Amino acid sequence: MNIVVEAKQIKKVYGAKGNIFSALEDIDLTVMEGEFVGIMGPSGAGKSTLLNILATIDDPTTGNIVVDGINLTKMNEEQLSAFRRDKLGFLFQDYNLLDTLTVKENIILPLALAKLNIKELERRADEVADKFGIRDILNKYPYQISGGQKQRTAASRAIISKPSLILADEPTGALDSKSATDLLESLKDLNEQDKATILMVTHDAYAASYCNRVLFIKDGKIFTELVKGKRSRKEFFNKVLDVLSALGGGANDVI
Amino acid sequence: MTLFSLARKNIKGNFNNYFVYFVTLVFSMVIYYTFTSLQYSEKIQESIELSDTMSFMFGVSSIILILFVAIFILYSNSFFTRKRKKEVGLYAILGLRKKTIAKMLFYENLVIGIIALVIGIILGTLLSKLFAMILIKLMGSITDVDFGISFLAITQTVIVFMVIILFTSVQGYRLIYRFKLIELFYAEKKGEQIPKVSLISAVIGVLLLVVSYWLILKPFPDEFTTEYLIKNYGIAFVALFIGTHLFFRSVTVYLLRLSQRNKSRYYRGTRIIETSRLLFRIRGNARTFTVIALLSSATICFLGATYSGYYSNEKRTEEVVPFSYSHLSKGPEFDSQVESIIKADHRHPIKAQLDIPVIQVKGILSFQLDYDINPVQLISESTFNKAANALNKDETVSLSRNKAAVIQPRFTEYTKSVFKGENITIQLPQESSKLPFVHMVESNVLPFDYPDFFLVVSNEMFAEIAKKEAPLTYKVYEVENEVTAQATSKKVNKLVGNDFQVSSSFYTEYKQGKEGNAITLFIFGFLGLVFLAATGSIIYFKQLTEANEAKGHYEILRKIGVSRKDIRKSIKKQSLFVFGLPLTVGILHSCVTLYFTSNFMSNLIGINLIVPILTAIVFFVIIYAVYYVLTVNTYNRIVNK
Incomplete structure (x- = not known):
């Protein structure tokens, strides 16, 4: 199996002389193809910083990151943009949909930017719309649909370019429990059936229980790691809760 | 506190x-x-x-x-x-x-x-x-x-x-x-919502614009009344105003929507982002666009028209006062006094000096002309040719014995065909003679004085009439560099007095025209500058507010993988649309109006006004371009840092 993400010795330091705050300290992370990895930790632990660095939106102070065989630290801005467009799919808590575009236009945006031909573009749009059950709302605008529908739209956009890696930042954070479960089920299907590689930051233990493996971060360092293995989701959920209570600070976030 | x-x-x-x-x-x-x-x-x-x-x-x-x-x-x-x-x-x-x-x-x-x-x-x-x-x-x-x-x-x-x-x-x-x-x-x-397409109001918008253009471009009727003026141009203005608004409000929406239909173009690159953003913002911008288009067209019109006046002053003066100095002969002593003043000015040497004998007679036209022709002023063929030659005009006439050529009265638009086949009966103390018109020329030889009706007659005829009606003699001088002859003109004017309705020296007329035009040009230029700066700033402010609201929008695009360069390009395109659209409409409006006024004006002064009008437009576009660059840079700094 291929390695999708290989990050070594990642360090992120904020601030100037005298007033230094390190958000990440020597993080090593490897994600294999077809994995569904969760990253958990209390607020301010550095989860989002890590995700942003992997997403190439932020750059590490030191360290080396290879995604899908490409070394991120050696690319310039334009190459990084192209890389994000072609290799990464994003899912955010606040959906990040463009409200000037219809649902369909939002979904196909990455393909349009990559100047894919129109037939292939339409075919893929239909395919993902079916997958997430949003066919009926394709011509609506974001301000006309519900939060769950928005997040499914965002998920469709994230996978339409068949990215090597899907990065999800608290995707269920703003959803009601029904919509959250729907979304997580969809992500699981995506992972199991299409072998999509997903990296998800969350502080919701329920969401984390859908992953194959969960990394816990505290104060910028990896605290521990849980692998689901043959456990049922329920058992895994309890395990995650145990670690969280050991971690402290995160207890309030449990549903 | x-x-x-x-x-x-x-x-x-x-x-x-x-x-x-x-x-x-x-x-x-x-x-x-x-x-x-x-x-x-x-x-x-x-x-x-x-x-x-x-x-x-x-x-x-x-x-x-x-x-x-x-x-x-x-x-x-x-x-x-x-x-x-x-x-x-x-x-x-x-x-x-x-x-x-x-x-x-x-x-x-x-x-x-x-x-x-x-x-x-x-x-x-x-x-x-x-x-x-x-x-x-x-x-x-x-x-x-x-x-x-x-x-x-x-x-x-x-x-x-x-x-x-x-x-x-x-x-x-x-x-x-x-x-x-x-x-x-x-x-x-x-939250702004995507505008709905209203085909009806788009059609009405286009129709209104067409109607107003048609009304503006319509040639003058034979009878030109104030009522017509108010009615025709009043309606034209209202139609233009509403039409422009509907154009921005509906027609552009319709066109943008139409451009979205072509999916293989629309779904390619950043076009999808720009088109949808513009579409979203159009309602909020329609009113501003309308105001800006109309203001800029008014400014261009006024600037163009006044600059034309300024620009064409010399030409106009040459028509009204053909020679540098002209005066009626009042005896040898007086004439030589004038001559010595002019000769004393060594910086403006005399190029040509001639006498123009003119006979004033009563004449009756064989047809109805709404111009008061009496007294008719006769000059001889050879005098006319000499004068035209002295003024560097290549018009000459040669007439057989009892034929006549008319000099087009100034500030009128009579054409050759008006006089064709007609004649004039000259009434002399004992007899009258009928002179058929064979020609019309446009070179004037004496300063304007109403009624401005000159006839060129053959030398024989002139000599014959001169026996019965004594001619007046005008002395005219053409000097080098007449546009600067301030001091001499002053002296000559003082001596000569008012022989004509206009000044007897070219310089004075030229200077007065220049001053008058300069003031209007300055005032309109000043107002134009203010309008320009204000409209430019309004778009600038609007775009900046929009930039602040759109920060999130562009952040999402960056995350999805649009490079900074592409975002900058996209901002450029949108700003070009926002600046370009009202400006284009404004220029179009003003071209139509100026086309009409310049037709009207160049008939009066006989010159082409394309240069001054183009100058005004180019000036306008350059200032707008400065605002455009400023806007793109600031916008880019806000959303793309």
Whole structure:
């Protein structure tokens, strides 16, 4: 199996002389193809910083990151943009949909930017719309649909370019429990059936229980790691809760 | 903490928000002060000969300026207040009484206004000298401009702006009473929705534009009445106004929607982003676009027309006063006196000098002409040819014995065909003779004097008539470089007096025309500059507000993988649309109007006005381009950093 993400010795330091705050300290992370990895930790632990660095939106102070065989630290801005467009799919808590575009236009945006031909573009749009059950709302605008529908739209956009890696930042954070479960089920299907590689930051233990493996971060360092293995989701959920209570600070976030 | 100091702290803390408003205020004041100080400048009034016209023009323009400045300030004030609604809401939540907040806003506005006024007047004093120099240069005077402070102008500026400032301050005072608390908080969150396509209003918009163009371009009717003028152009203007608005509101929406239909184009690259953003914003922009298109077309029209007048002054003067000096012969002594004055001017040597004998007779046309032809002025064929030659005109006539050629009366548009086949009966004391017209020429030889009806007759005929009716002799001189012959012209004018309705020397007529045109050109140029700056700033402000709202939008795009370069390109395209569309429409409107006026004008003065009109348009486009670059850079800095 291929390695999708290989990050070594990642360090992120904020601030100037005298007033230094390190958000990440020597993080090593490897994600294999077809994995569904969760990253958990209390607020301010550095989860989002890590995700942003992997997403190439932020750059590490030191360290080396290879995604899908490409070394991120050696690319310039334009190459990084192209890389994000072609290799990464994003899912955010606040959906990040463009409200000037219809649902369909939002979904196909990455393909349009990559100047894919129109037939292939339409075919893929239909395919993902079916997958997430949003066919009926394709011509609506974001301000006309519900939060769950928005997040499914965002998920469709994230996978339409068949990215090597899907990065999800608290995707269920703003959803009601029904919509959250729907979304997580969809992500699981995506992972199991299409072998999509997903990296998800969350502080919701329920969401984390859908992953194959969960990394816990505290104060910028990896605290521990849980692998689901043959456990049922329920058992895994309890395990995650145990670690969280050991971690402290995160207890309030449990549903 | 007193209210006053709270207000002052607010201004300090919110400097960025205030800055734009402040700049607007200062700008308006500088413009107004400069204008009024020019109006009251004695030096300028002294240096020109038309000071009645000038003060009238200045007076009217300063009223237009007040109106415009007031609207501009109110606009930016409302723009500025909108940004601060939330802050005001916060004060209310923190427990300040409504009355206290209202007072605070009142003071704030007053403080800003007064500071702006002081700065405006100081800057205005500096700038007014510059503008005075421009005006004097345009008029071709050599007076030196002093660096003075005009108290009249200061008083007037202070009064006008204190009224405006008090008004906006009262508006500020009322803000808290006008809205509910909740409305203050959600002021900036009003979501815009995608506009619906209305084919009907798009069609009506296009139709109205077509109708108004047609009305404007329609040739003059035979009978030209005020009623026609008001009706025809009144309707044309209203149709143009509404049509333009509908154009921006519906036609552009329709066209953008149409461009979305072609999926393989639309779904390619960043076009999808730009088109949808423009579509989204169009409703909010339609009114601004309309105002800007109409304002810029009016400005281009006025600038083009006045610049044409300025530009064509020399040509026009050559028609009205063909020779450098002309006078009626009043005996050898008088004539030689004039001659010696002209000869004494060594810097303007005489190129040609001739006598033009003219016989004044009574004549009756064989047809109806709505021009008073009597007394008909006859000149001989050889005199005409000599004069035309001296003026470097290549028109010559050769006539058989009893034929005549007419010289086109000035300021009329009679064509050859009017006189073709017709004749004139010349009445002499004992007899009358019938002269058929064979020709019409356009070169004039004497200064304009109504009625301007000259006939060229054959030499034999002229000699024959001269026996019965003694000719008057005009002495004319053509000198080198006549446009600078100020001193000699003055002397000649004094001696000659009023032989004609216009001046007897070219220079005087030329100078007067130049001054008159320079003043109109300056005033329209000044107003044009103000309109231009104001419309440019309005788009600029609007785009910046939009940029602040669109920050999130572009952040998403960056995350999805649009490079900074592409975002910049996309901003460029959108701004080009926002600046280009109203400008294009404005230029189109003004071209149509100018086409009409220039047809009308070039008939009068006989020259092509393409150069001055193009100059005005190019000037306009260049200033807009500066605003465009400025907007793209700032926009880009806001969303793409």
